[in-house]
Amino acid sequence: xxxxxxxxxxxxxxxxxxxxxxxxxxxxxxxxxxxxxxxxxxxxxxxxxxxxxxxxxxxxxxxxxxxxxxxxxxxxxxxxxxxxxxxxxxxxxxxxxxxxxxxxxxxxxxxxxxxxxxxxxxxxxxxxxxxxxxxxxxxxxxxxxxxxxxxxxxxxxxxxxxxxxxxxxxxxxxxxxxxxxxxxxxxxxxxxxxxxxxxxxxxxxxxxxxxxxxxxxx
Amino acid sequence: xxxxxxxxxxxxxxxxxxxxxxxxxxxxxxxxxxxxxxxxxxxxxxxxxxxxxxxxxxxxxxxxxxxxxxxxxxxxxxxxxxxxxxxxxxxxxxxxxxxxxxxxxxxxxxxxxxxxxxxxxxxxxxxxxxxxxxxxxxxxxxxxxxxxxxxxxxxxxxxxxxxxxxxxxxxxxxxxxxxxxxxxxxxxxxxxxxxxxxxxxxxxxxxxxxxxxxxxxx
Amino acid sequence: xxxxxxxxxxxxxxxxxxxxxxxxxxxxxxxxxxxxxxxxxxxxxxxxxxxxxxxxxxxxxxxxxxxxxxxxxxxxxxxxxxxxxxxxxxxxxxxxxxxxxxxxxxxxxxxxxxxxxxxxxxxxxxxxxxxxxxxxxxxxxxxxxxxxxxxxxxxxxxxxxxxxxxxxxxxxxxxxxxxxxxxxxxxxxxxxxxxxxxxxxxxxxxxxxxxxxxxxxx
Numbered sequence: 001x002x003x004x005x006x007x008x009x010x011x012x013x014x015x016x017x018x019x020x021x022x023x024x025x026x027x028x029x030x031x032x033x034x035x036x037x038x039x040x041x042x043x044x045x046x047x048x049x050x051x052x053x054x055x056x057x058x059x060x061x062x063x064x065x066x067x068x069x070x071x072x073x074x075x076x077x078x079x080x081x082x083x084x085x086x087x088x089x090x091x092x093x094x095x096x097x098x099x100x101x102x103x104x105x106x107x108x109x110x111x112x113x114x115x116x117x118x119x120x121x122x123x124x125x126x127x128x129x130x131x132x133x134x135x136x137x138x139x140x141x142x143x144x145x146x147x148x149x150x151x152x153x154x155x156x157x158x159x160x161x162x163x164x165x166x167x168x169x170x171x172x173x174x175x176x177x178x179x180x181x182x183x184x185x186x187x188x189x190x191x192x193x194x195x196x197x198x199x200x201x202x203x204x205x206x207x208x209x210x211x212x213x214x215x216x217x218x
Numbered sequence: 219x220x221x222x223x224x225x226x227x228x229x230x231x232x233x234x235x236x237x238x239x240x241x242x243x244x245x246x247x248x249x250x251x252x253x254x255x256x257x258x259x260x261x262x263x264x265x266x267x268x269x270x271x272x273x274x275x276x277x278x279x280x281x282x283x284x285x286x287x288x289x290x291x292x293x294x295x296x297x298x299x300x301x302x303x304x305x306x307x308x309x310x311x312x313x314x315x316x317x318x319x320x321x322x323x324x325x326x327x328x329x330x331x332x333x334x335x336x337x338x339x340x341x342x343x344x345x346x347x348x349x350x351x352x353x354x355x356x357x358x359x360x361x362x363x364x365x366x367x368x369x370x371x372x373x374x375x376x377x378x379x380x381x382x383x384x385x386x387x388x389x390x391x392x393x394x395x396x397x398x399x400x401x402x403x404x405x406x407x408x409x410x411x412x413x414x415x416x417x418x419x420x421x422x423x424x425x426x427x428x429x430x431x432x433x434x435x436x
Numbered sequence: 437x438x439x440x441x442x443x444x445x446x447x448x449x450x451x452x453x454x455x456x457x458x459x460x461x462x463x464x465x466x467x468x469x470x471x472x473x474x475x476x477x478x479x480x481x482x483x484x485x486x487x488x489x490x491x492x493x494x495x496x497x498x499x500x501x502x503x504x505x506x507x508x509x510x511x512x513x514x515x516x517x518x519x520x521x522x523x524x525x526x527x528x529x530x531x532x533x534x535x536x537x538x539x540x541x542x543x544x545x546x547x548x549x550x551x552x553x554x555x556x557x558x559x560x561x562x563x564x565x566x567x568x569x570x571x572x573x574x575x576x577x578x579x580x581x582x583x584x585x586x587x588x589x590x591x592x593x594x595x596x597x598x599x600x601x602x603x604x605x606x607x608x609x610x611x612x613x614x615x616x617x618x619x620x621x622x623x624x625x626x627x628x629x630x631x632x633x634x635x636x637x638x639x640x641x642x643x644x645x646x647x648x649x650x651x652x653x654x
Contacts, residue, residue, distance in 0.1 A: 057416035198493035275634035
């Protein structure tokens with residue numbers, strides 16, 4: 001189960017599979033513990049000043065257990081707030097990942113709703129952004145750190161950030177996650193028993209648990 | 219009362235009035251809950267290396283209930299610390315907003331003093347910055363996000379950031395805040411009772427609660 | 437004792453000595469209270485994509501009481517995690533300062549292990565970075581904010597960030613720290629007793645406690 005481990009092990013499994021699945025940008029602003037669920041994607045685009053654009057009404061269509069993924073680009077206005085968080089929580093939505101900003105962060109933290117975003121601000125997206133696509137592939141991040149998230153890809157997120165496991169690679173990644181987590185547990189038990197870290201790592205093949213990455217995100 | 223609501227509703231009311239009153243940059247580093255009060259403004263400017271410049275002595279003149287607003291530009295040294303916070307707290311100052319940095323953040327958090335800044339650091343502003351103006355209009359932020367704050371403008375701030383309501387627009391903005399907050403409460407009660415979010419928003423005119431912004435801060 | 441005071445007083449003492457010892461970049465992500473200890477330095481460098489590079493095995497050599505200082509440049513992968521933190525904590529290591537990123541921040545926070553870094557992420561440094569030097573002088577930060585840390589330099593860090601006292605200047609800086617802290621205590625007692633801040637500062641020579649800085653880090 002991906003949910004039992006954090007993003008570090010998932011990231012190592014993605015590295016092993018040669019998949020660039022780490023999302024640069026969104027950091028945890030609310031909630032606690034690892035969150036795992038299929039992505040429900042929404043893309044926003046800017047509107048010209050003076051163009052009326054209604055607030056995005058997609059939340060009624062998000063299934064329980066999903067993670068809402070909002071692609072708002074580099075907008076300096078917000079696409080999520082406390083009413084949405086309260087409704088999402090009541091309907092069993094697992095969390096929200098925003099490549100962009102959220103508002104009402106005090107209320108969202110009171111709910112302990114799981115949220116990742118670039119930051120909190122208060123300026124509304126209303127009449128500044130419009131919903132351009134729902135449940136289609138979205139691009140998050142920019143430049144070298146640009147990543148595509150497709151509806152149904154598995155989002156794994158915790159305090160260290162957000163990873164994306166492509167739906168087609170889930171079985172492969174999940175198997176690696178189990179192997180890596182078991183190996184790390186063995187290393188940990190050996191050093192807890194007084195062993196040297198470098199000996200324990202060598203004995204349990206710590207450095208074999210990752211292949212050379214295909215890109216160079218050093 | 220502006221104090222009863224957070225910055226999101228104030229920001230929407232500013233949008234309705236066509237006022238760009240959201241401050242980009244300062245984020246909450248200490249304290250909790252919404253803070254509202256008239257701005258007491260101080261502007262700093264850099265001094266040439268080698269020029270002695272005393273610490274800014276303005277705090278004795280700040281009235282109870284005011285929010286100290288410090289314009290320190292892009293300096294990488296600090297203009298606020300724990301002695302100032304302790305004195306401010308004892309005198310009933312409502313909080314401090316810094317377009318710049320503060321030091322002693324551990325002590326300030328122990329006081330739970332309300333503070334917004336770009337971040338915490340420890341390098342003193344002494345002999346690096348000098349107080350250039352007190353209780354005059356100050357510019358906060360840069361470029362498209364530059365905003366003027368005048369003494370007596372009303373600062374409304376919470377965990378999502380800082381907004382500024384020009385003193386001359388207070389009555390208009392406060393009336394909108396009450397209307398918007400009441401409308402949002404109705405939407406919330408309807409979805410809490412099991413209604414769909416998009417129906418509730420439509421019924422209560424959610425999207426009418428903002429006019430087209432004059433600028434394009436998307 | 438440097439440990440009894442925070443980084444603000446240490447920074448003022450460094451200013452008095454004409455030493456640029458403030459580290460721009462790493463902010464506290466875990467732990468609480470001031471941390472003081474001699475630096476144990478490690479430098480990382482990028483490897484070409486496709487080059488295997490083992491995880492850095494240096495922790496067995498870090499003495500109790502030391503602060504691990506990791507120079508990872510602008511890499512967007514991580515050089516510290518929860519296994520390292522657990523081992524470090526068990527061996528009495530005082531904390532870790534990273535010019536770079538760490539992973540597993542949730543677990544590290546559960547340990548309350550003292551850590552400063554640019555941020556948390558999850559992408560492994562394995563096969564992206566290699567350990568290039570241990571216990572040699574390292575450069576942290578960039579441009580005007582670049583600083584050299586040598587093995588045995590004293591790291592003083594708290595919630596406001598990280599300062600470095602060169603080993604050769606420790607006696608001079610420590611003496612200034614004591615003087616400055618005593619002076620600030622007098623100012624504080626006078627304002628607590630109802631005095632005006634500007635009078636108390638003048639009486640106790642607050643503005644004499646710093647000389648003109650040699651650089652201009654305003």
